[in-house]
Amino acid sequence: MTYDLIVLGSGPAGMAAAIAARGRNKSVLVIGNHWQDSPLARAExxxxxxxLPGYTGAEMLETFYRHALDMGTEFVIGKAISLMxxxxxxxxxxxxxxxxxxxxLAPGVVRQAKYPGEEEYLGRGVSYCATCDGMLYRGKPVVVVGRSSDAPHEANYLKSLGCQVTYVSPQPPVGLDGDIPYVKAGKLTIKGEQTVTGLEADGALIPCNGVFVLRQTVAPTDLLPTLETEAGYIKVxxxxxxxxxxVFAAGDCTGLPLQVSKAVGEGHVAALSACEYLDQKPEQ
Amino acid sequence: MLVHFSKEGFDKALSDGKLMMVDFWASWCGPCKMLAPVIDDLAEQYEGKAVVGKVNVDEEQELAIRYGVMSIPTVIFFKDGKEIDRKVGVMPGGAFTQVLDSNL
Incomplete structure (x- = not known):
């Protein structure tokens, strides 16, 4: 089916947008991580x-999530890897x-800069999607750069395909297959010639044909290269x-202040604008 | 007309030397599904001017390896039997027509 609205991001802005649009009887799909993975979930x-004074970030998110769910919002837990x-x-x-x-767009702020070599070798050994490209690396050495909670799971998947997987991340992974070697490293550089030949992790070279960089979210500007930004934030x-x-945007991705109330207000406005846009658009 | 290439069919088309645009894809790849209608459209639009085709990397692994396809979808352009350009990932139709038009 074709949804009236697709919301990318399951934080306060995304949930507020979903609730506002459901209130206008529009069908809404929210694509995002588990609310537990939102940076707000760590706020004490x-x-x-x-x-709602005195709520923890997690309590707040769960309350928002329940509200959106009760209003008939559909959710897909996962990462949008490409968009057209x-x-x-x-x-x-x-x-x-x-x-x-x-x-x-309500993905929050992506706080991770790209690694040296990442852009240069994208599609020539660097991949953001284990499901998409894993099969092309069967029998070959690959490195998973784990920067998201589902990265160990993706690494296990690559191993099950027959890839020789090494897992690299700053913190020990949870749920990683015990047979996959884990390298603790934070400073990474992707090396290559025509294609990727290895990953330099804290100065040590791990030879490989592929590097899967798995972050919590794919930046909106990677999904929509013609999206206008200003000082790193989406221009609205x-x-x-x-x-x-x-295309509308709301929440931290549009700029300061990075506050829940601002995100909620913007999510609401973005959804109403999207509804207005839908109502004015002639049926196809 | 969109051509689904086997290795033999591909090599024959390549030796004809015409302008070709080939989408390397697989059924398990979400972004490939997204690109499919665009490729279908271009096949129609460039009928008689360029050969537009697809290679299933599962069925034709040799071709995928020969051209070093490491991420799908990858669209490779050929002319006179040689690769002239490639686009990796999902892109709007304009990114492909630009290459086709400048090589007609």
């Missing part, structure tokens, strides 16, 4: 949100494709519309 106490505007929007999560008429107007038709 949030005291400046109207009407084509008669609306198509979003890929793993091997599944979801379609929507409008798009609300008062309707929360971006420079792209049918």
């Amino acid at each position: 106490r949030v005291d400046n949100y109207l009407g 505007a084509w008669n609306g929007f198509m979003v890929t999560v793993g091997s599944q494709v979801y379609e929507g008429k409008t798009l609300i 107007d008062r309707r929360m519309a971006t420079n792209l038709e049918g």
Whole structure:
């Protein structure tokens, strides 16, 4: 089915957008990580949100999530790895494709800079998607750079395909197959000639043909290369519309202050703008 | 008309030396599914001007290895039997027509 709205991000902005759009009787799909993975879930106490003083970040997120769910929002847990505007929007999560008429970007802020060599070797050994490209590395040495909670699971999947997997991350992984070697490292550089030949991890070289960089989210500007930004944040107007038709943004991704109340307000406005856009658009 | 290439068919088409655009894909790849309608459209649009085809990397692993396809979808352009350009990942149709138009 084609959803009226696809919301990328399951934090406060994304949930607020979902609730507002459900209130207008639009079909909504939220694609995002488990709410437990939101940076807000680690906040010990949030005291400046109207009407809910003293909540922990996790309590707040769970309350928001329940509310969105009760309103009839559909959720897909996962990471949007690619996106295309084509008669609306198509979003890929793993091997599944979801379609929507409008798009609300609410992914939060991606705090991880790209590694040296990452952009240069993208598609020539660097991949963001184990499900998509894993098969092309059967029998070959690959490194998984684990920067998300589902990365150990993806590494196990690559091993099951027959890849020779090494797992690299700053913290020990949870749920990694015991047969996969783990290297603790934080400073990474991707090395190569025509294609990737290895990963330098804290100065030591791990030879490999492929590097799977698995982050919590794919940056919106990687999903939509023509999306306009300003000082690293998505540029929006008062309707929360971006420079792209049918694409709205809300929450931390649009700029400071990085606060729940601002995210919720923006999510609400973005959803109403998306609804207005849908209602004005002639049926196809 | 969109051509689904086998290795033999591909090599024959390549030796004809015409302008070719070939999408390397697989059924388990979500982004490939997204790109499929775009490739279908271009096949129609460039009928008679360029050969537009697809290679299933599961069935034709040799071709995928020969061209070093390491991420799918990868779209490779050929002319006079040689690779002239490639695009990796999902892109809007314009990214492909630009290459095709400048090599017609």
